Amino acid sequence: MTILVLAEHDNVSLKTDTAKVVSAAAAIGGDIHVLVVGADCSAAVSAAQSLAGVSKVLVADAAQYGAQLAENVSKLVVEIAADYEHILAAATSIGKDTLPRVAALLDVAQISEVIEVVSSDTFVRPIYAGNALATVQSLDAKKVMTVRSSAFDVVASTGSAEVVNLSQTIDSKTEFVSQSLTESARPELGNAGIIVSGGRGMGSGENFAILEQLADKLGAAVGASRAAVDAGFVPNDLQVGQTGKIVAPNLYIAVGISGAIQHLAGMKDSKVIVAINKDPEAPIFQVADYGLVADLFEAVPALNNLV
Amino acid sequence: MKVLVPVKRVVDANVKVRVKADNTNVDTTNLKMALNPFCEIAVEEAVRLKEAGIATEVVVVSVGPKAVQEQLRTAMALGADRAIHIETDEELVPLSIAKLLKAVQEKEQAQLVIFGKQSIDGDNNQTGQMLAALTDMPQATFASEVKIDGDMITVTREIDGGLQTLKMPLPAIVTVDLRLNEPRYASLPNIMKAKRKPLEIMAVADLGVSLRAHQTVLSVTPPVERKAGIMVSSVEELVDKLKNEAKVI
Ligand SMILES: Cc1cc2nc3c(=O)[nH]c(=O)nc-3n(C[C@H](O)[C@H](O)[C@H](O)COP(=O)(O)OP(=O)(O)OC[C@H]3O[C@@H](n4cnc5c(N)ncnc54)[C@H](O)[C@@H]3O)c2cc1C
Numbered sequence: 001m002t003i004l005v006l007a008e009h010d011n012v013s014l015k016t017d018t019a020k021v022v023s024a025a026a027a028i029g030g031d032i033h034v035l036v037v038g039a040d041c042s043a044a045v046s047a048a049q050s051l052a053g054v055s056k057v058l059v060a061d062a063a064q065y066g067a068q069l070a071e072n073v074s075k076l077v078v079e080i081a082a083d084y085e086h087i088l089a090a091a092t093s094i095g096k097d098t099l100p101r102v103a104a105l106l107d108v109a110q111i112s113e114v115i116e117v118v119s120s121d122t123f124v125r126p127i128y129a130g131n132a133l134a135t136v137q138s139l140d141a142k143k144v145m146t147v148r149s150s151a152f153d154v155v156a157s158t159g160s161a162e163v164v165n166l167s168q169t170i171d172s173k174t175e176f177v178s179q180s181l182t183e184s185a186r187p188e189l190g191n192a193g194i195i196v197s198g199g200r201g202m203g204s205g206e207n208f209a210i211l212e213q214l215a216d217k218l219g220a221a222v223g224a225s226r227a228a229v230d231a232g233f234v235p236n237d238l239q240v241g242q243t244g245k246i247v248a249p250n251l252y253i254a255v256g257i258s259g260a261i262q263h264l265a266g267m268k269d270s271k272v273i274v275a276i277n278k279d280p281e282a283p284i285f286q287v288a289d290y291g292l293v294a295d296l297f298e299a300v301p302a303l304n305n306l307v
Numbered sequence: 308m309k310v311l312v313p314v315k316r317v318v319d320a321n322v323k324v325r326v327k328a329d330n331t332n333v334d335t336t337n338l339k340m341a342l343n344p345f346c347e348i349a350v351e352e353a354v355r356l357k358e359a360g361i362a363t364e365v366v367v368v369s370v371g372p373k374a375v376q377e378q379l380r381t382a383m384a385l386g387a388d389r390a391i392h393i394e395t396d397e398e399l400v401p402l403s404i405a406k407l408l409k410a411v412q413e414k415e416q417a418q419l420v421i422f423g424k425q426s427i428d429g430d431n432n433q434t435g436q437m438l439a440a441l442t443d444m445p446q447a448t449f450a451s452e453v454k455i456d457g458d459m460i461t462v463t464r465e466i467d468g469g470l471q472t473l474k475m476p477l478p479a480i481v482t483v484d485l486r487l488n489e490p491r492y493a494s495l496p497n498i499m500k501a502k503r504k505p506l507e508i509m510a511v512a513d514l515g516v517s518l519r520a521h522q523t524v525l526s527v528t529p530p531v532e533r534k535a536g537i538m539v540s541s542v543e544e545l546v547d548k549l550k551n552e553a554k555v556i
Contacts, residue, residue, distance in 0.1 A: 010468075069473070070436065071445055093466040097448045100401070100436035109400045109521035112431045122525065127430055128324045132333050135525040174445040174475045177461065181469040194555070218556060226485060236451065236465045236486060243345075243425065243485065245467070251555040261323055262427075268533060272553045274545065289536035289553065292545050302542040307556060 001030035006089040014047035017090035019154035027117035039066035052156040060166040067176035074101035091146035108140035115151035129242040129265035150248040192221035200227035201256020241266035259284025310353040311417035314346035345423025351490040354386030383501035384493035405437035410514035424482040435482035445475035451486040
């Protein structure tokens with residue numbers, strides 16, 4: 001049984017999501033290959049080689065793959081799919097964009113956002129914003145699935161996989177125009193040990209400065225609720241929740257966030273949850289380990305002085 | 308230009324579902340149902356394209372039991388011109404839905420198919436991408452801005468690190484994210500008008516698509532509930548707890 005993992009990278013660095021998907025692959029059991037599709041992506045390839053448990057890194061390095069578009073990357077995966085019984089990717093924007101195309105071309109279903117491997121054909125996945133967990137047995141010959149990174153640990157970097165270059169280049173009708181990525185010196189939401197998140201209660205984008213200060217003191221990432229993103233306080237990539245990023249840090253501090261089902265879906269697996277809200281009835285307190293009823297504009301600056 | 312919008316009936320976003328005691332599924336009896344919020348955004352975008360003189364017809368389609376006609380009427384009250392109901396009581400996986408939609412698209416020949424990025428019940432995030440694969444159309448998922456210029460479409464997408472813009476020829480598939488637009492409310496006159504708009508009913512067999520089972524749901528269980536925590540009375544107490552009890556800072 002051989003498992004293919006589609007690497008998550010930006011041509012320069014390999015994302016930790018891949019090390020987590022490899023650990024999901026190890027739980028399935030079998031030989032593990034990683035596919036790196038990109039342009040000038042040799043740094044990501046070396047990082048993939050060192051993932052423990054990976055025996056081969058397949059590399060498709062060509063200009064056509066620079067933007068990692070679902071249309072041609074999916075066709076490439078399908079071209080090499082005959083060798084694999086399982087095809088995995090992280091449930092990131094690239095994984096979610098690409099893998100359903102792979103599954104459809106292979107005429108098999110996709111299992112989305114796997115959080116637990118029960119056996120080589122049976123997996124657990126959340127449905128209804130995580131309010132229920134479905135245990136699903138696949139009847140398809142090939143299992144195509146996205147993996148929720150926050151549910152798996154990274155594998156060690158002690159491997160030394162061999163590299164196999166793939167020569168096929170596939171064109172795409174889709175054209176990459178531009179990209180604007182949020183620049184930040186803070187850790188990424190998916191990797192952060194601590195996350196400080198703000199909601200509508202922050203009142204404005206400028207007010208997020210007090211949360212950023214707290215985040216910097218704690219070495220934390222900054223997150224947000226949908227309401228804060230919709231209001232334009234912060235960029236979309238900070239949204240935590242059912243339809244944003246799913247996170248599970250050691251510490252999640254929710255500030256001015258009410259705790260709607262959709263927000264909880266993205267953070268309720270955090271180890272310790274702190275809620276600061278002026279409304280004692282806010283549902284966020286039902287999941288918080290430590291709740292503080294206070295005006296955030298007093299509590300957060302006070303917190304900044306104490307940590 | 309014709310726009311096709313596949314839509315889904317789901318449990319309303321404000322309802323917290325419970326798992327059935329026998330752990331076979333979630334209990335949806337007597338729950339408030341609604342048009343999936345992302346599908347609503349998709350319908351809104353299609354209607355705006357029509358109002359801007361770019362689209363000429365907006366067709367909505369839904370696969371499911373008879374009750375989905377309610378959501379098809381809602382979509383028509385929001386401005387869709389006509390609806391197609393593919394009737395089945397079976398719960399189908401996204402791949403099977405995509406196969407049925409492919410048959411519809413072959414007949415309708417829409418230039419643009421707009422989907423919601425995910426339905427808030429199954430949280431699969433698959434159907435749009437799968438139809439794109441089956442029809443070999445280009446796709447732009449998680450759209451926050453859509454611009455059409457002749458036979459090209461430019462889409463800004465919400466991606467993990469920020470925003471990305473892609474351009475592709477029509478026909479194409481777009482799946483929408485939350486920030487694309489704010490859907491309107493249906494007015495009473497439009498709700499009345501929607502009742503008279505055409506709604507065509509088809510059986511799965513009419514489409515000549517053969518479907519098969521892809522998975523068995525072995526169980527549906529509730530997640531582990533978090534233990535209730537404590538309330539602290541001051542910032543000092545909070546910091547003390549985080550340092551000395553939880554040991555996370
Ligand atoms: C299809 C769909 C998908 C969604 N996906 C997501 C998602 O992925 N992520 C997400 O977060 N939401 C999502 N939502 C939205 C969700 O339902 C809520 O609307 C949203 O989470 C509310 O954000 P909020 O808590 O910041 O705002 P509100 O609910 O308005 O809460 C603001 C809170 O701030 C408190 N507050 C105000 N001022 C102060 C102050 N000075 N000091 C202290 N506290 C204060 C208030 O007491 C209140 O509890 C989704 C909704 C739908 C329909």
